[in-house]
Amino acid sequence: MSALFEFCLRMGDNTLVLGHRVSEWCxxxxxxxxxxxxxxTALDLIGQTQMWLGLAADVEGQGRSADDLAFLRDAWDFRNLLLVEQPNGDFGVTMMRQFLFDAWHLGQLETLIDSADDRVSAIAQKAIKxxxxxxxxxxxxxxxxxxxxxxxxxxMQTALDLLWPFAGEGFEADATDLELAGAGIAPNPAGLRAAFxxxxxxxxxxxxxxxxxxxxAHRGGRTGARHSEHLGHMLATMQVLQRSYPGATW
Amino acid sequence: MTPIAQVWEWLDAVPDPEIPVISVTDLGIVRDVDWEDGTLIVTVTPTYSGCPATSVIAMDIETALRDHGVDRIAIRQQLAPPWTTDWLKPAARDKLKTYGIAPPQPAGGPESCPHCGSANVERISQFGSTPCKAQWRCRDCLEPFDYFKCI
Incomplete structure (x- = not known):
């Protein structure tokens, strides 16, 4: 699996999972x-998902589409931060989760607009607005x-106390991050912590x-090693149609 | 092959599906039109990444061009540089206002109420009925109105 593919999944799964969570409020x-x-907000995030997972599918080159990646992968294949899969709770928890994610997301995109990969840069320029x-x-x-x-x-204080242990995962760096940072494609997440x-x-x-x-900091989401129990339940709802009626179109 | 200028004229008549008083060219989302090996390439940029109108717009453009007898058409999506409200044509701003939507302003808020013209306005929410609009209210005539967000 290429580092760029992995990176696009991390970006696209964050926006997909949070986009779905936020849409539960509709x-x-x-x-x-x-x-x-x-x-x-959910609509913007799902739109950004189409761009990231679309690029992931192109990079992978196995004929999968953004929809295939969204609807036909299991929890252990998801690469989102644990923060975004946490349940909505009350409106305060939802907004605190959004705030912590937005602060991380903005810092990430500020660096990605200068990515050495034009496709990554184009998505970041669009998403940052x-x-x-x-x-x-x-x-x-x-x-x-x-x-x-x-x-x-x-x-709000309860929401912050609940979610703060999920804020640190976005700043962990692994071999994928170091490879992309070396190529100038994406930042080393550890370097974004101070601004966050x-x-x-x-x-x-x-x-x-x-x-x-x-x-x-709880960890295991962005590597897929250990998601919380909430992701599987969310995917069961999100993916039920495509799982029950494979290849369904309308 | 149809001259490019003629194609642009046809596109001037394709309305935005959400705000039908302005066309896709008024909106500034058609970035390029060109012939490539006998295929008409129309390059379009999305307004907001999740805007559901994007796919409808591509379909409407294709339908309009087919009605004018163009058979080989390809719609290409271009993300960068990202769309900005600066690309709205000046005429489109007047059309929006007449339609009841305050046009975007660099200052970040509407100049005046599109109903009564008062400058005494306040923001209700930065989100509205479509991704491109925010909800505002006039403190004088008390009517709510849409503001086309500046991005």
């Missing part, structure tokens, strides 16, 4: 405007809810939320 959000915002306003929205909501009522503050911390701390300070001291 019709259930606390207010109409947020329902529309969540659906739009959307991710910029995703981060703008999630930061605003984390501040608004964190520095809000006693109830909303408590819920600065970006997150600035928002959390305004949100009057306290960052947990521990840097412990």
């Amino acid at each position: 019709g259930h959000a606390p207010v109409l405007e947020e329902d529309i915002a969540l659906a739009n 959307e991710v910029t306003y995703h981060f703008d929205r999630s930061s605003g909501l984390v501040i608004g809810l964190g520095d809000g009522s006693d109830e909303s503050h408590a819920r 911390d600065a970006r997150v701390e600035q928002v959390l300070q305004r949100a009057t939320l306290s960052l947990p001291e521990s840097r412990f």
Whole structure:
């Protein structure tokens, strides 16, 4: 398996899994405007998935399509961060998960726009426009809810405590990352941590939320070694049609 | 082979499926038209990566060109440079306004309410009924309206 294929799966599986999770809110959000915002965010992420998994399929060259990769792989073949497969919880957990992912995603894309691979750079240039306003929205909501009522503050702090152990996985580097960094195709994730911390701390300070001291990080998602139990359940819903009616078209 | 200028004229008449008052060329998403070995190549760029209108637009372009007698057509997608609202034609901005959608402004918000013209407006949400629009409200006439986001 080539490093570039692996990398495209990591990018595309992040946006696919989070896009699906966020779409689970459709019709259930606390207010109409947020329902529309969540659906739009999910749509952007699924659009980015088509680009990343489309490139993965091209790079692989085995005749698989982006749809095949999305709907016909099992949990152990997925390369997304554990963070994005965590369940939605309440609206606070969903927005905290979005905020932590957006902060990581933005830093990643800022580097990828200068990738030595033109195809990677083109996708990053397109995606960063959307991710910029995703981060703008999630930061605003984390501040608004964190520095809000006693109830909303408590819920946001609980969400941060719950999700913070999933924030570190995005900065782990393995042989795939080192190979791509050496070729100038993608950054070494470890080098993105400082900018991420600065970006997150600035928002959390305004949100009057306290960052947990521990840097412990759950890992195993981006390598596929050990996903959480939640991914399989999510895929069962997401893939049921293509699994039940192989080759179905409409 | 049909002259390229004629093809552009035909494309000027293909409406955007979501905002039918503007055409695909008004929107600035047709990046290039050219003949390659007897096949008409139309290069299109998506507005937003997940916009469901993208595939409909490709189909509408192909249908329109076939109606004009072009048999061999290929629609190519080009991602870079990414689409920006700067590529909207000036005439398209007026058409949007007449249709009730405030055109994009570099300042990041609408200049005025498309219903009553008041500049006293506020943002409800940066997301709207399609990926390209945000929801705003006029503080004077109190009507909500769509704003074509600037990206």
